[in-house]
Amino acid sequence: MTIGVFDSGVGGLTVLRALRRELPGRDFIYLGDTARLPYGTKSAASVLRYAEQAADALVAHGLSCLVIACNTASAVALEALRRRHAPLPVVGVIGPGAQAAVAASASGRIAVIATEGTVRSGAYEAAIRRLRPQAEVAAAACPLFVALAEEGWTEGEVVDLAIRRYLDPVLSVAAPPDVLLLGCTHFPVLAAAIGRVAGPRITIVDSAATTAAVVRSELRDVVGASQGCGSMRLLATDDAARFARVGAGFLGEAITAGAVEVVDLG
Amino acid sequence: MTIGVFDSGVGGLTVLRALRRELPGRDFIYLGDTARLPYGTKSAASVLRYAEQAADALVAHGLSCLVIACNTASAVALEALRRRHAPLPVVGVIGPGAQAAVAASASGRIAVIATEGTVRSGAYEAAIRRLRPQAEVAAAACPLFVALAEEGWTEGEVVDLAIRRYLDPVLSVAAPPDVLLLGCTHFPVLAAAIGRVAGPRITIVDSAATTAAVVRSELRDVVGASQGCGSMRLLATDDAARFARVGAGFLGEAITAGAVEVVDLG
Numbered sequence: 450m451t452i453g454v455f456d457s458g459v460g461g462l463t464v465l466r467a468l469r470r471e472l473p474g475r476d477f478i479y480l481g482d483t484a485r486l487p488y489g490t491k492s493a494a495s496v497l498r499y500a501e502q503a504a505d506a507l508v509a510h511g512l513s514c515l516v517i518a519c520n521t522a523s524a525v526a527l528e529a530l531r532r533r534h535a536p537l538p539v540v541g542v543i544g545p546g547a548q549a550a551v552a553a554s555a556s557g558r559i560a561v562i563a564t565e566g567t568v569r570s571g572a573y574e575a576a577i578r579r580l581r582p583q584a585e586v587a588a589a590a591c592p593l594f595v596a597l598a599e600e601g602w603t604e605g606e607v608v609d610l611a612i613r614r615y616l617d618p619v620l621s622v623a624a625p626p627d628v629l630l631l632g633c634t635h636f637p638v639l640a641a642a643i644g645r646v647a648g649p650r651i652t653i654v655d656s657a658a659t660t661a662a663v664v665r666s667e668l669r670d671v672v673g674a675s676q677g678c679g680s681m682r683l684l685a686t687d688d689a690a691r692f693a694r695v696g697a698g699f700l701g702e703a704i705t706a707g708a709v710e711v712v713d714l715g
Numbered sequence: 716m717t718i719g720v721f722d723s724g725v726g727g728l729t730v731l732r733a734l735r736r737e738l739p740g741r742d743f744i745y746l747g748d749t750a751r752l753p754y755g756t757k758s759a760a761s762v763l764r765y766a767e768q769a770a771d772a773l774v775a776h777g778l779s780c781l782v783i784a785c786n787t788a789s790a791v792a793l794e795a796l797r798r799r800h801a802p803l804p805v806v807g808v809i810g811p812g813a814q815a816a817v818a819a820s821a822s823g824r825i826a827v828i829a830t831e832g833t834v835r836s837g838a839y840e841a842a843i844r845r846l847r848p849q850a851e852v853a854a855a856a857c858p859l860f861v862a863l864a865e866e867g868w869t870e871g872e873v874v875d876l877a878i879r880r881y882l883d884p885v886l887s888v889a890a891p892p893d894v895l896l897l898g899c900t901h902f903p904v905l906a907a908a909i910g911r912v913a914g915p916r917i918t919i920v921d922s923a924a925t926t927a928a929v930v931r932s933e934l935r936d937v938v939g940a941s942q943g944c945g946s947m948r949l950l951a952t953d954d955a956a957r958f959a960r961v962g963a964g965f966l967g968e969a970i971t972a973g974a975v976e977v978v979d980l981g
Contacts, residue, residue: 484761485751490865492954495750498981565957593873596862599756607859607880610873688758691831715764715981 450676451476452664453507454516457499458486459692460598460634461518462699464542464657468516469681471661472668476677479518480507481696482714484686487595488521489564489633496566500526501533502714506684508534513671514664517541520632520656521564524572538667543567545663546630546656547576551584553652554628558585560619562643563632565590573632587626591615591633598635599695604642612639612646620647631655638698683709716942717742718930719773720782723765724752725958726864726900727784728965730808730923734782735947737927738934742943745784746773747962748980750952753861754787755830755899762832766792767799768980772950774800779937780930783807786898786922787830790838804933809833811929812896812922813842819918820894823850826885828909829898831856839898853892857881857899864901865961870908878905878912886913897921904964949975 452472454465458481465479482488482503488496500522504515515537517523517530523541531539550559561573568590577584593611602608620626629651631637637655644653685692689709697704718738720731724747731745748754748769754762766788770781781803783789783796789807797805816825827839834856843850859877868874886892895917897903903921910919951958955975963970 484757490957491750492957495953593859593862593866593868596859600859602859602880605880607873607876610876614871614873687761691756691758 450513451478451510452514452516453478453480453510453512454518455480455482455503455507456519456634457481457488457522458483458599459696459699460595462696463634463637463655464516464518464660466699466701467657467661468664471665474677474679476680478507478510478682478684480684480712481692482686483688483692487564488519489566489595490592491566493525493566493570496521496525497529500530504530504534506712506714508537512537514538514540514667516660516664518634518660520546520634521566524567524570538671540660540664540667542634542656542660543572543576545659546632546654547573547580549654549656549659550628550630551577551580553654554584556627557581557583558624558626559628559630560626561586561588561630561632562591562594562615562619562636563588564595565592567632573630587619589615589619594639595633595635598638601695601698603638603698608639608642609646612643616646620651626651628652628654684712685709686712686714716779717744717776718780718782719744719746719776719778720784721746721748721769721773722785722900723747723754723788724749724865725962725965726861728962729900729903729921730782730784730926732965732967733923733927734930737931740943740945742946744773744776744948744950746950746978747958748952749954749958753830754785755832755861756858757832759791759832759836762787762791763795766796770796770800772978772980774803778803780804780806780933782926782930784900784926786812786900787832790833790836804937806926806930806933808900808922808926809838809842811925812898812920813839813846815920815922815925816894816896817843817846817850819920820850822893823847824890824892825850825852825894825896826892827852827854827896827898828857828860828881828885828902829854830861831858833898839896853885855881855885860905861899861901864904867961867964869904869964874905874908875912878909882912886917892917894918894920950978951975952978952980
């Protein structure tokens with residue numbers, strides 16, 4: 450049975466990449482809701498509605514697990530999607546991301562950078578404090594990073610300055626964090642530049658690898674879940690050519706426009 | 716009767732501002748499709764569908780004129796909306812923008828900066844060449860400008876460097892343009908920074924003032940069009956608070972969140 454993965458666009462391909470590395474024999478179907486991206490600047494009500502439509506479309510294919518590879522949608526829609534599709538295992542990226550951050554932090558001071566929607570939800574603070582109640586969590590919304598990542602501007606002066614402008618208030622404090630959590634699946638493509646600006650004392654973590662490990666453990670008890678041939682289907686709600694061009698950098702391998710199926714969720 | 720204005724989000728408020736200045740006694744209703752913004756990176760088919768839904772919602776209020784205050788939607792949907800709502804006058808921003816650029820250019824060399832969707836459509840080149848067949852038109856997509864404008868980063872190093880990166884290929888040529896046309900309604904809030912980077916030999920023009928003049932002339936023959944009390948209704952498809960906060964910079968006056976009505980087009 451297939452593992453379904455969805456995101457507002459191409460950012461979730463960083464999670465799909467980790468999933469395919471962790472579970473190479475499984476079949477995957479990925480849906481990017483590119484017709485309505487970004488989710489990160491939209492209201493919780495809109496994101497919930499979009500996430501429900503995306504999940505319904507994937508579940509119709511018959512899934513062994515559904516992965517919400519979008520932080521904003523995980524923050525807003527995880528519980529609703531678990532109820533809607535029970536007993537299907539539904540995995541979001543917030544819990545695994547919090548787990549990775551807590552594991553990497555010696556001081557318990559963790560900074561989260563994410564979209565406006567994710568920061569507003571407070572979901573990362575809550576998830577981190579569930580694992581480590583004394584943690585000090587600072588959060589900063591960095592909406593421009595999504596546009597930079599989509600534009601393929603992952604290095605250079607514009608990127609460095611934008612990173613500095615967003616991170617200075619979070620890092621230039623008396624007791625700085627020792628972990629910076631990338632709380633948006635678009636941000637891993639900027640990780641090298643973010644790491645350079647943040648400096649060597651700060652460990653950069655993201656949700657991708659820990660999410661893949663959680664999915665593997667969820668699937669252990671699902672009958673038939675281990676069957677597959679390592680296939681990958683890619684669906685988008687808009688413009689296959691743009692998805693293929695921009696998505697390649699996130700997936701870490703070439704995508705041909707012909708391999709992307711356009712579907713309508715409206 | 717009311718003048719309807721729509722855009723993917725808050726950018727079209729730069730056009731509404733010019734319209735209210737040009738036609739101060741008229742009533743306006745503005746719709747920003749913030750649940751699905753931006754249009755500029757989406758396919759023509761999606762933008763056409765969204766524009767039809769937005770236009771239908773506004774026309775239901777009884778209009779004397781419909782203004783497409785979005786370059787991407789004007790490029791893709793103007794003719795379709797004219798047919799759909801005939802004999803209602805429907806005014807886009809591409810024709811008026813082209814008119815402003817041609818009027819301002821001595822050399823006939825014009826650069827257009829816009830979204831990916833507008834550039835891909837070739838609509839500005841076609842509109843400019845209809846007015847001045849010998850014109851030389853260069854076009855550059857600057858998708859990051861939308862995010863910068865939405866983020867309120869209208870001045871500073873990040874902005875200057877991003878402008879330079881986009882404009883250098885267009886301006887640093889043997890025979891540079893003498894007019895730079897802002898072919899996206901988000902861009903006027905960046906006009907000061909763009910003008911500084913482009914230098915004093917290049918005239919910056921946008922569509923807002925000429926669009927308002929075209930609307931005034933269209934309304935001359937419409938019965939009852941001159942009635943009104945200078946009112947303004949603001950509708951958005953998502954998050955009134957964000958629309959109010961971000962929109963104020965584009966409209967040039969404060970907007971209270973309570974003044975924004977959220978509507979559903981889906």
